[in-house]
């Protein structure tokens with residue numbers, strides 16, 4: 173009985189380790205693969221309002237009009253795919269920290285949706 177249990181535990185641990193390797197080993201693709209932006213999501217007024225609120229509070233300090241010059245580039249949303257914006261927010265990039273710990277997936281998706289929306293103002 174004891175034997176079977178530890179064998180079972182070992183199997184679970186191996187499976188977990190494999191999962192971790194797959195998740196991180198695939199790099200950026202893992203992040204891209206885990207999100208899907210539907211029209212329902214990106215056009216949902218509540219999500220856009222959440223994204224806007226976070227943008228104004230958190231992102232505008234470094235990006236756009238109200239940032240001091242040279243702090244961070246003005247964004248060019250028309251040049252990005254929404255998944256790219258999501259990845260940058262999630263993983264961070266050079267001078268920008270990752271926002272993964274601060275905002276959950278839905279919030280990060282909402283920020284990306286707002287940046288890509290027609291109402292985006294920076």
Ligand code: HEC
Pocket residue numbers: 226227230231232233234235243244245247248256257260261265266267268269271283287
């Ligand atoms: C502490 C300042 C700072 C804050 C706050 C910040 N950023 Fe950034 N952001 C940067 C810097 C610096 C870069 C990278 C510049 C470079 O090296 O190209 C960057 C890059 C980006 C890029 C990629 C731009 C590109 O063309 O590659 C996106 C998208 C972005 N930020 C979105 C956001 C969003 C959304 C938020 C709010 C959640 C945010 N940033 C908050 C400093 C900041």
